[in-house]
Amino acid sequence: MSNTPDTRPSGEDELIDKAPETIAEGVDEEVVESNRRLYTGWQWLLFATLAIVYATFHLVSLNVYPMETWSFRIVHIAGALILGYGLFAGTRFAGEGDTTRSPAWLDWVCYALLIPAGYALVQVFLMQQAIGGGAMRIEPNIEAWHFGYPLIFATTAAILISWGYRQVREKLPPADLVLMVCALAVAGYLILIYNTPLRASTGTAFAPIGISYAALAGSLLILELTRRVAGLALVIISALFLAYVFAGPYLPGFLGYPGLSFNRFFSQVYTDAGILGPTTAVSSTYIILFIIFAAFLQASKVGDYFVNFAFAAAGRARGGPAKVSIFASGLMGMINGTSAGNVVSTGSLTIPLMKKVGYPGRSAGAIEAAASTGGQIMPPIMGAGAFIMAEVTGIPYTEIAVSALIPAILYFLSVYCMVDFEAARKGMRGMRKDEIPLFSKLVKQVYLFAPIIILIAALFMGYSVIRAGTLATASAAVVSWISPNKMGIREILKALQLAGNMSIQIIAVCACAGLIVGVISLTGVGARFSSLLLGVAGVSQLLALFFAMCISILLGMGMPTTAAYAVAASVVAPGLINIGIQPLVAHFFVFYFAVVSAITPPVALASYAAAGISGDNAMGTSVASFKIGLAAFIVPFMFYYSPAMLMEGSWMQILRVGVTATLGIVLLAATVQAWFFGPVKVWMRLVMLLGAMFMIYGGIYTDIAGLAIGGGLFMLQRGSHGGGAKPVASG
Template sequence: MSNAPDTRPGESEEATDKVPDSIAEGVDEEVIESNRRLFTGWQWALFAGLAIAYSAFHLISLNVYPMETWSFRIVHIAGALILGFGLYAGSRFADEGHGKASPVWLTWISYALLIPALYALLQVFLMQQQISSGALRIEPQTETWHFGYPLLLATGGAILLSWCYRQVRSKLAPSDLVLMVCAMATAGYLILIYGTPLRASTGTSFAPVGISLAALAGSLLILEMTRRLTGLALVVISAIFLLYVFFGPYLPGFLGYPGLSFNRFFSQVYTDAGILGPTTAVSSTYIILFIIFAAFLQASKVGDYFVNFAFACAGRARGGPAKVAIFASGLMGMINGTSAGNVVSTGSLTIPLMKKVGYPSKSAGAIEAAASTGGQIMPPIMGAGAFIMAEVTGIPYTEIAVAALIPAILYFVSVYCMVDFEAAYKGMRGMRKDEIPLFSRLVKQVYLFAPIIILIAALFMGYSVIRAGTLATASAAVVSWISPNKMGILSILRALRLASTMAIQIIAVCACAGLIVGVISLTGVGARFSSLLLGLAGVSQLLALFFAMCISILLGMGMPTTAAYAVAASVVAPGLINIGVQPLVAHFFVFYFAVVSAITPPVALASYAAAGISGANAMGTSVASFKIGLAAFIVPFMFFYSPAMLMEGSWMQILRVGATATLGIVLLSGMVQAWFFGPIKVWTRVLMLIGAIFMIYGGIYTDIAGLAIAVALFLMQRKLYPKEDKATASSG
């Protein structure tokens, strides 16, 4: 008996030793895209220095020495283009089996294009001297023949050459060097001219022709960078809108418009009416700041901790890794800003583990895609969507974050129930105790959540978004000093470099979306869509909402969330407001469908990324993720019929609508998965659908009817499957 106390602690310690300290590793590692260059030596040092300087420039400009607004946004875009053309190739690399290296003559042609590019850049300096000497404007011939045409020749030629130029991954292509010089020349000229009274002439026949030529070159550079980083979807949509500018006058019906000349359109599109408008305003302030914040979290390995914490909390529940994916992807996706990027970072860990406990490849990929997409609607950051909404609507950011709370809860409750019911239906297990980290160990590092808590607290204490974001970024570095992954000077510099690399894609996308927004505002096509919705609303408001849903999803297909929302908000939201929908409701309606376009067949970026990891069929995965995320297609209609869902109304109304809608979502999930405390029959599924619709609708009488159906179904299923319910309860 005297030896018993000695052996038990030993056994306990041995059992504890078998428990892994960490199951998630590499979540915070930098993702290297297939067309990303991997420099060495002085080239690596050069681009690392440029990236650090780019992030530092934004922190200093936003907090210490503010810059003139248009100039700041032009530098913001130009810096991303220069870094982007340096880091991302226009075609695949020859040293990775994608054809032979380009012949020497192609290299010499590329270097030859440097001559007009450098000549255009030289002209910017000469024009600056003329303006400084008192010239009121530059000679049109100088702007055309000595600046504009050489710039367009170098830009167009280098873009074409970059499509077919192949080389080793560690070298900079000369065609991309040309594009970097063109980006500098474009930005330099626009900053110069917009700093004079000539800025007021944009959009008129008196505007300098150089603005139009520089804007055209800048638009081509933005479109090419967008193609390299996100594919052709957004580029094709942008090209269609640009063609509409010049061919719109020849179109019949409501699509026709009087027309704009080349000079009137392009002299105005690179202003705050287009590329420098709301999308770039947000990307140059809030988005870049929160990307720096995310990079600091990543550098201190907080992403690994988030995923490990999720495993410790939910790993042992039935279908554990799937529930972990919901929590982890929700946390990461809130900050990440792109559904597909979040799938890649967390899905590489969660998808294989889901398959391990019994989920088919298709379901594993679909769950991760749906959860990662949900991160974009999770307050307080909402993948940067909240900031664009605040900029576009003028509604305070804190109101938007609060309004997003109930819809986000409904979405994640739906995904959780879908996952749980599927796990119960298929008899899946959770992870064993020795397969997941101990919660008691991880809870000792709960202080790693402090930067996010500080961010939320600062925002609701009335600090500006910029000040709160900067404070949270600084706190991420400070908190790391008491964690195992301390951030020193090198780690901070690495975070600044990583932030610039992460920001390039979203900056290019926002600038490209700004180009589309410019077309919409300058041609008036948004107003014509509004009149179409108004006509449909005369027949049925539900029909008008359904049409708005289809347009929002269509415009968002193949695009990152921020661009999808920016475009849909310009085209669809004004029309919804004109038919009587409140501005907050209209923009949330559009935002939700722009977000879920990432899991909507046939072009579902998040689902395709998940399918690439799981090895399942891409289209099958997108259909499955559509089913799992079904609530996101219903919740926006709830905004319209129950504004209390967006915190509009008394607290009693908000609580009632929130509670009954949650129960309705649970019934809907059970209907989809054919499980509710046991398997259900076809007629039961129909009854569940009716009960779900009643409670989701939000009226008092429909809520009572829906509750009656839910209670009756619950009692019936408990009576039919008492043993199964006990078994599932013990395993869940």
């Protein structure tokens, strides 16, 4: 099972001379979406400046001049809406000479919509003057006829027109200009009202009707931007939850509830009970800060270095590119918060190389999807979900990061063993020395890891997440000065612009998830689901956990991790806590299944992205990635049966569970791939699966039984194959 021996020792120096300096290039390049506008001239300068100002605003507000909390979150969402509608089109672009380009008269219709949108914005200034002059509140008729109706009309009409509006990629259509003005009007009104005593009236019959109109328009703007940047899945789920608000009173059984009026619901949904709640709290602080950190790392080409480092470290092992994808995706997961984004950034390089050494396209795509999904559970950043978990549970972020360590190791070990056993079974080679960068050269630039090390050190020294993130961001710029990619003023501004652009998707998704969370909290559907789960647990706790797993995956399908976890944490986690599971265990259980929804058929975003690169069938790739990432579907149950897996317990318990679970994961991978130290017969696979389950369960007696089975199989395989076996098939 060793690597193919080097039969040319005399050419060693020649191979070293031929070794490339780097393999990975362009990993850090900004991904331009198909519906992203590409401006030139003054328009490019305008939106680049807006993105820089937006990112800088957050750095200043978080570190120097803090704003009032609700106002800060409203500006945070409004800025993303304005940037988002400026950069992302509502439909595909028209090509050159395309006769389906929208007619000129439609432009004038959109320009006409600027009148009601602008009128609503002007009314905000007039209301501000009235309140500044001593008025206690604005007349309801004025709020409705002079602000609410014009705003709703302009927002709805512009969104509908934008669905069919086709123009060139370099031009901002007037329909989206209308939506940008509407976003300003919504933000201006809400900031005005929420900074008066009227803020306390939200959710009551005394709330100004204008809040409801602003919240409705704001919700429509958030839903439409989410559709443009994240697809329809989250929008459809949000629409179903919104429909439940008004249809709930007519539903039978545990889904029924007394009902909420239009004013009571919408006057409260754009507060910290909904859109301005935990998801936006996290996106406006931790997430935006780490997006800026990631942008600075990208600007200094750290992503290229990470991937090249992974090639140098693991490229020569059998099935080398597959193992590189595991290491590279784990490293990129620290600076890239989405599974599909991880696939695109590293998979475009690793998938073709995996195919080159013998992996079928389906396996190559599946390995990359499974490895990239693991980036979401890799400490210290763990995507955005860890920050939301800290916000929701009140558990310190550092404690969550430490708790995630053993599960993350088990997941990546499982994927590694799956890859290694498949490579051994198919007789795959590693990459040659002249195909990978020299480790001795790359290790001289190991200082590029310094920003991440500084981040981790600062967090565990007791710095707040915001201070630690800001320090790490500054260190990324400083470290670049001794690297080949120095960051001057131009590069720093470029990084801030990149951060502003990168933040749009995650902010829209978090705001949209906040809308769902608002429906759950205001209608009480989460509590009714908890009572249902409690009833199931009365029959069997394992059945209740399985039911919770299915709901978490179902809620997460087709959704980014952040939104998937936020929604599942609101619906499922309280029910798990009610049946006696510790809050940390319950939230990690939900978080893991929200993450692996990215590789769970039939809707698996990461697998679909990988299939697009590998050229294989998307559904086949998602099934294969589900098999490779199988450990991720078992590990959460280990949290329940062995809380020591999350560092809950004595060091002896943690050590025992960690070691036996590791051995169990290896046996599980061997069972799936039908290879251990050689081919594994059917009866041996069944015994191996039993031993794996025993050790994964974590009890003292089951651990002993599992170790006995594993030891017996080890001796049997070593005796049969003498420590190695010829592959059963050639790659």
